[in-house]
Amino acid sequence: MAPTPEVDDRPRDPQGRAWYQPGWLVKLNLAPFRPRIVESLQDYDRERLWRDVGAGLTVGIVALPLAMAFAIASGVKPEAGLFTAIIAGFLISALGGSQVQIGGPAGAFIVIVYGIVERYGLANLLISTVLAGGILFAMGLFRLGVLVRYIPVSIVIGFTNGIAVLIALSQVKDLLGLHPASMPADFVGQLRTLWACREQFNPYALGLGLTTVAGLFFWPRLFSPSGIVPLALHGTRGFRVAARMPGPMMVLITMGAITALLDLPVATIGSKFGGIPQSLPGLVWPEFSWEGIRHLFMPTFTIALLGAIESLLCARVADNMTDFRRHDPNQELMAQGIANMVTPFFGGIPATGTIARTVTNVRAGASSPVAGMVHALALLLVVLVAAPLASHVPLAVLAGILLFIAWNMGEWREFFKLRQYNYTYRTILVGTFVLTVVVDLTVAVEVGLVMACVFFIYRMSTLFKLQPLPAAGADHNLPHEPAGVAVYRLYGSLFFGAVGKVEELPDQLLPGTRVLVLEMQRLISIDTSGLDALVQLRRTLERRDVALLLCEVNDQPLSLIRRSGQDKLFGERNLLPDLPAALTRARALCEATASAFT
Structure with missing residues (x-):
């Protein structure tokens, strides 16, 4: 008589895989490491390659001024932003779980990075970024990517608008041409410092900054069907080339040339930082110590949490704009983690998915992560070839670019629509916004989550x-x-x-x-x-x-x-x-x- 086969009654996941090994030893259900580029390169042809190369070059032009502006606003040298965009941008595209997402330094990190540099120093920023990268990788490995979606939209809008206000405030000193000895990280301290330096006001810097903002606003409108350019010129080659030029790059070149030709008395990258090195970044090995790491727990957690939220929100935006398969949140977090663990050893700062550059990538026709890798290589070529030209870029122009980004970053209409929502939504959004601006982003997110949980519990209790x-x-x-x-x-x-x-x-x-x-x-x-x-x-x-x-x-x-x-x-x-x-x-x-x- 044939023996009766043993019945495997171990608990299983939705895919039919057993959760437990024999002997009831727990088997961790880890996420597989499967970058999207492996799937994207199947049936890859020359046409898609040229589309990706064109999109990558376009995004590289957009990323150049943004990377420098984000770094300077974060309290580090401009090359730190460029190296971050090159190294982290390449790794995020090559290893990520999204088809078209572009990674690099982001405006959301400005306030966090500046605060860490001001309080703990640059070395501790590098350590904190490496540790945050480890947390991000672990979140993806243990399939925690979906948890980020549970953060209420009221909290996301609140701290996003708060960060936009803080970014704008951080640029006031360069916009007005002020040069304080040091700039505190807190909101009230910055206001006091700016007021104390009001006699240093430089009208040339203000003029350059406001002209930059106006140029960024009107540049895309010049090429719309209802723009001021005559319709007869719309079909010309020059019109098509100009229409493809990103606004930030145009104002950077134009304002830089005007400053150099007129010899305007304003601060530039060269006068403040000595220019950008025309070479590859060297290896930086920060000193690790348990005592230092112990004090960096909250900054590390903040970088990891903000990086996860920003990258997955950006990936969702890209999903809604394309017909590609939706992103893998766990793979995306693992890629973000690797990028943030590697970049600091080359002098970089925290990196995450960036909405502005990702949207540009999609609109430029990108079809795979190759476009993001090309964008990083294009930035590397600029550093190796044209770095000396960046010395002539006025800081007021970069301030104008960041002011325009801060305005577009905030969802200001939500404040005017608050009456349409219930008391819970209004309290969480406004509370998170105020705490982000006045206190700290970490505190704002923590208090916002606590308020959301309390209100949810109360609402659910009323349903019983x-x-x-x-x-x-x-x-x-x-x-x-x-x-x-x-x-x-x-x-x-x-x-x-x-x-x-x-x-x-x-x-x-x-x-x-x-x-x-x-x-x-x-x-x-x-x-x-x-x-x-x-x-x-x-x-x-x-x-x-x-x-x-x-x-x-x-x-x-x-x-x-x-x-x-x-x-x-x-x-x-x-x-x-x-x-x-x-x-x-x-x-x-x-x-x-x-x-x-x-």
Whole structure:
């Protein structure tokens, strides 16, 4: 006789893979390391290559002034932003889980990076970035990419608008031509410093900055069908070439040339930083110490959290703009983690997905991550060939570019639409915004999440109801409950935030009640606190000589009752399949009680 095959009854995931090894040793369900470029290069042809090369070169032109501006605003040298865009941009595209996302230094990091440099120094920024990269990689490896989606949109809008305000404030000194000895990281301190340096105001710097903002605003509008350029010129070669030139690059070249030709007395990259080195970055090895790492826990957590949010939000924007397969959030986080672990050793700063450059990449016709890799190589070529030209770029022009980015970064219309939303949404959004600007981004996100959780618990508790059924027989074609029987129907979810309604139930019963029936057909779930509330309800009723019957208990509550062993406390005879059976049982209990007193 053939032996009976063993049945593998180990718990499995939705793909049919066992979660546990023999011997019930836990097997971690880790995310596979599968960069999107492997899939994208299948059936890759020359046409797609030329599209990616063109898109990469376009994004590289856009990224050049932004990388330098983000670095300077973050309190580091401009080459740190360029090296970050080159190294991190290449790694994020080559190893990421998105088809078209572009990585590099981002405006969202300006406030965080500046604060870390101001408080802990550049060496500790590099350490914090490496540690944040490790956290990001672990988040992706353990499939935590989906958790970022659980952050409420009110918090995202609140801290995004707050960061936009702080970015704009950080550029006021260069916009006005001020040169304070040091600039504090906090909002109030910056305002005081700017006011103390007001006598250093430089009208030439202000003129360059405002002209830059105006140029960025009007440049794309010049080439629209309703623009000021005559329609007769729209089909010319010169018009088509000019229309493809990014606004930031145009104002950078134009304002830089005007400054050099007129010899305007304004600060430039060359006068403040000595220019940009025309060479590859050297290896930087920061000094690691447990004492230093211990103080960097919150900055590290902030970089990791903000990097995860920004990169996955950017990837979702790209998904909505294209017909490519949706991004893999876990692979994207692993790529972001590797990029942030490698870049600091070459003098780089934190990197993440960038919406402006990703949108440019999509609109330029990118079809694979090759475009992002080309963008990084294009920036490397610029550094090796044209770095000396960057010395003539005025800081006021970079300030104007960042002011324009900050304005576009904020979702200001949400403030005007607050009346359309409930009190919870308004409180979380405004609270997160104010805390981001006045206190700190980390505190803002923490408090915002706590407020969101508290409001959610309160809202869910209001959905739980205990409704008396005084005429169950008339409503359900059932026998009328005898005197001394109270019937209540439970709705929603009985969890720790709603147990107060169950605790108040004994005081709501009429005098002479002998049996309480809880009809639980519409109770979809219960947690351990809810079960404990039912247990305490039964004990309270028992002291008052009132029996408790549960009927039509759904699978999840019934499973918890049985797994916890509380079915023995309630008694199997008191767990009824439906309301008619419960009323029959209640009638029998009332009659037994009545006969005991006669």
